[in-house]
Amino acid sequence: MTTLLPLDYLPRLPKHRDAPIGCIGSGFIMADCHLVAYRKSGFNPVAIASRTPAHAQRVAERHSLTAFDTYQEMLASGKVEVVDIAVPPDTQIDVIRNVCKFKKHVRGILAQKPLGGSLAEAKEIVQMCRRAGITLAVNQNMRYDHSMRALKCLLERGTLGEPVLATIDMRAIPHWMPWQQRQGWVTLRIMSIHHLDSFRMLFGDPERVFCSTRPDPRTAKKFAHTDGICLYILEYANGLRAMACDDVWAGPALEGAEKDIGIRWRVEGTEGLARGTIGWPDYPHPTPSTLDYTTTHQPGYWLQPRWKEVWFPDAFAGTMAQLLCALEDKAEPEISGQDNLKTMALVDACYLSAKEHRAVTMKEILRGRAS
């Protein structure tokens, strides 16, 4: 008989959910994901401001918030204790610098990924928040994808034994954001950052990375870039190898050929094998992530737990919850700004490895050599 032990695939929620949240930015991710998840979880978003007041007003009406013409006015109102930011990465440092001026009222900031335009900027953001006494968390929300959390639970229980080989195979076309063009980034700092961060959450920090990239033929028609299709291998001291193929081209699927879109992952351990999918945003159809596993502890079966929650928007409850819990516990958030510097460093290691066609250690990047 198969026994399916319950897996902890949901985030820990704070005891009190009434900390007033002020939102900065009113684009896709704020309007369709953060705020939807916060309302579902009983959190307390109260206000919003953006660059264009009419955009903030529109989202305020949809989610029953007070709109302010500028985020400085919102912060000066004294009504906000937690600030949720979703603006383009190259504008995030200035926004955070200004939020820190309101340290009298603001206790926590949830910043979007990537934390800054570079590792150096991310370090500055971490220092600014520390000096202001504000708790900084990062919205690296793939860590709260339900299949990733369930997988982490299996690893912690030893169901898979020692991890030997982990792979992520992404064949999916993200929505492009206009600010990516001025950065010249397509994949590593936008999408691979989730996979690199998830590998860190699951297995810890690797020693070095080998990365190879090429332009994505579709996006190359819009702007020059190097990091379209990205392949990378992480080497861990204990022998584990983690590898990803982030193919945001995914073949000529938008040019008339059939689509084969999705993110698949697999972890092979000495005592078990897990495989799964990350539910790719497919509005209006919710596509939950999946997990199947088999283990020598219960031979002869695939176990297939399922759930109804989806990565977008439900995982955004987790990233806000980790900040609210940290404020409640007076502790560091699970994805603190400080922790996220290592993910930013890993992204830089990938850029440098691809540029110089060699292995790059995390130490080399953390010591100061950036791409």
Ligand SMILES: NC(=O)C1=CN([C@@H]2O[C@H](COP(=O)(O)OP(=O)(O)OC[C@H]3O[C@@H](n4cnc5c(N)ncnc54)[C@H](OP(=O)(O)O)[C@@H]3O)[C@@H](O)[C@H]2O)C=CC1
């Ligand atoms: N964790 C995740 O899974 C995801 C994270 N993201 C991240 O979220 C961020 C935003 O992405 P997304 O919503 O898709 O982008 P959009 O381009 O849709 O929205 C960006 C928003 O930021 C506002 N804005 C721009 N500059 C400023 C500024 N200086 N001050 C205040 N507001 C500003 C814009 O204002 P306005 O419209 O008012 O002019 C707009 O509302 C990015 O960093 C992206 O990487 C995005 C998708 C998923």
Ligand SMILES: O=C1CO[C@H](CO)[C@@H](O)[C@@H]1O
């Ligand atoms: O972080 C991200 C996660 O997936 C999205 C899917 O459209 C991306 O656009 C985004 O940047």
